Amino acid sequence: MSRLDSMINRLVAQRSILDHAAALIAGVPGPVLELGLGNGRTFDHLREKLPDREIFVFERKITASPRSIPDSDHVILGEIRDTLPFCGPRVGAAAALIHADLSNGDPTDDLSRRSWLSPMVADRAAPGAVVVSGHALDLPGFDELPLPEGIRPGRYYLYRKQ
Amino acid sequence: MSRLDSMINRLVAQRSILDHAAALIAGVPGPVLELGLGNGRTFDHLREKLPDREIFVFERKITASPRSIPDSDHVILGEIRDTLPFCGPRVGAAAALIHADLSNGDPTDDLSRRSWLSPMVADRAAPGAVVVSGHALDLPGFDELPLPEGIRPGRYYLYRKQ
Numbered sequence A, B: 001m002s003r004l005d006s007m008i009n010r011l012v013a014q015r016s017i018l019d020h021a022a023a024l025i026a027g028v029p030g031p032v033l034e035l036g037l038g039n040g041r042t043f044d045h046l047r048e049k050l051p052d053r054e055i056f057v058f059e060r061k062i063t064a065s066p067r068s069i070p071d072s073d074h075v076i077l078g079e080i081r082d083t084l085p086f087c088g089p090r091v092g093a094a095a096a097l098i099h100a101d102l103s104n105g106d107p108t109d110d111l112s113r114r115s116w117l118s119p120m121v122a123d124r125a126a127p128g129a130v131v132v133s134g135h136a137l138d139l140p141g142f143d144e145l146p147l148p149e150g151i152r153p154g155r156y157y158l159y160r161k162q
């Protein structure tokens, strides 16, 4: 498989899991938390699929194209490890969907992030909330859900708060 | 359509036109010229589809991941406007396939490149050679071919030397 093939597969899987998650939260009130803006493609997709939701983006450094940057009320700038536990006053209600696409591909870094991020995510999720992550999280009190058709296990992780 | 959707469509169209071009040149001898390495995804794809061809990459500044950089014999470093007319001693035979993915999306820049690049491409192409370009070229003595199914006109241009 060429890198062009892999990139297509990765983006198609990403779209398919986000669309699936958007459908799952239909009955769950609350905002969306996008952890990591990157180039803004998934933010733009979530904004299109969930036009009635507030979407808050957490990012250390904005590099996306201006077309895909939320207004300043909805950008929470800084290290997620610092900001996520203190976002309550701005974000308000617990989140219906949390999407974490933070991995740089290094397994040690993933393990470290898993340890500090998991309790923060659990804390900010509403009952019935869905969590989509590019690496595994430890979420007691959540169920791990099967991935949509065509996504290989380990590419994404999908959890739902009980 | 979200930017995630557009990116998927763009990459799928790119793969489909490159696969089509690779099939078209089955009977045409000669190397492949990749004008612009970028992140190396299309180079990697061409290398996989055309394992028996020499592929020469023309690039002003190498930024691709090391996995997708050709060996130094096959990288022609510098401004294409300067190097392409003088690549004969290194490249040898006229090319069977020339892929130009050089546009930065600015129409004035595209018009300028079209003017200097077209005669150089015409010069380096073998009889029966295929040219795939992200913007229009002026190639007298070439036929413009229909695009593969599903690619909207104007996204790519496909030419074949008579």
Ligand SMILES: C[S@@+](CC[C@H](N)C(=O)[O-])C[C@H]1O[C@@H](n2cnc3c(N)ncnc32)[C@H](O)[C@@H]1O
Residues within 6 Å of the ligand: A035, A036, A037, A038, A039, A040, A041, A042, A043, A058, A059, A060, A061, A078, A079, A080, A081, A101, A102, A103
């Ligand atoms: C892979 S990109 C996100 C891509 C995005 N989901 C998309 O597809 O368009 C990851 C982003 O997360 C940010 N990031 C990673 N770790 C972070 C942290 N601990 N705090 C804040 N931002 C972080 C990086 O700066 C980068 O922009």
Ligand code: NI
Residues within 6 Å of the ligand: A054, A073, A074
């Ligand atoms: Ni708002």
Ligand code: NI
Residues within 6 Å of the ligand: B054, B073
């Ligand atoms: Ni060689």
